[in-house]
Amino acid sequence: MSGTHADVPTLVSTPLPGPVPSDEYDRCPVTDVIRRVGDKWTLLVLVLLGRRAHRYNELHREIDGISQRMLTRTLRALEDDLLVCREVFPTVPPSVEYSLTPLGRSLLEPLSALADWAVENETEIAAARHRPTLETKNAR
Amino acid sequence: MSGTHADVPTLVSTPLPGPVPSDEYDRCPVTDVIRRVGDKWTLLVLVLLGRRAHRYNELHREIDGISQRMLTRTLRALEDDLLVCREVFPTVPPSVEYSLTPLGRSLLEPLSALADWAVENETEIAAARHRPTLETKNAR
DNA sequence: CCGGATCCCATACGATACTG
DNA sequence: CAGTATCGTATGGGATCCGG
Secondary structure, three states: OOOOOOOOOOOOOOOOOEEEOOHHOOOHHHHHHHHHHOOOOHHHHHHHHHOEEHHHHHHHHHEEOOOOHHHHHHHHHHHOOOOOEEEEEOOOOOOOEEEEEEHHHHHHHHHHHHHHHHHHHHHHHHHOOOOOOOOOOOOO | OOOOOOOOOOOOOOOOOOOOOOHHHOHHHHHHHHHHHOOOOHHHHHHHHHHHOOEEHHHHHEEEOOOOHHHHHHHHHHHOOOEEEEEEEEEOOOOEEEEOOOHHHHHHHHHHHHHHHHHOOOHHHHHHHHHOOOOOOOOO
């Protein structure tokens, strides 16, 4: 914060000569991470697992409205990226526990910074959305 | 960073009693912001505008592969959230200049933190993706 | 130069039913 | 308990053409 529009670290300061090549952009690690976390459930799952390890149905109960299908897919995707860890205990009936990996926990830090920004500027954003659709004449 | 898995600020530390209500979650400012930035082009547009103001076709040339439709939609959405500012100059032919609002610039800071994380852990993530699909027996 | 309107596809997501 | 399979719908996004 501090300065009104201080220099932003990397990202903005690094130069780019020509246009951004499309295929290079598709593989950009930054966009990649944001898009992966930007789906409907991933963030919430990460946050819940950041509090403590959960079993499958614990998550299913705590996340109101998620379908089994999406919970499974979300967990699998996170597991594939080594952000969450899946442990099967051979009890009967079997129980599966999900927890954050160190990598997953480290991701929660910058995510939390973003969350703080969102909360701080929540009212400003909300106010913007409720503007009278910008007159002119028809529906914009 | 520092500690391997230090406590993460807000987000994780605030308690939640019961399951997360679905409609409340839909309006969660944090998820809202992440999803808004998590589409295909928004982040790149924000970064480019973070460097300097751009005209419409400047952006179109710099962002290889974006369609006019999506560039316009992306800019409109950002404008609606007061993250970018649109100025029309009554020249002939008309020219339009886009720039970040103070709010938009402030968003770039937490976003940049996330970007740094992505770059730092790029290799680890990439390595995870290339695992031999996790044996067991069938195709998982 | 800066878009809007239209069509069309791929994917995200939800609902439901079934299984080891 | 912890999933998989199948379906249908909603949305994101590209291509193309049209207009002030």
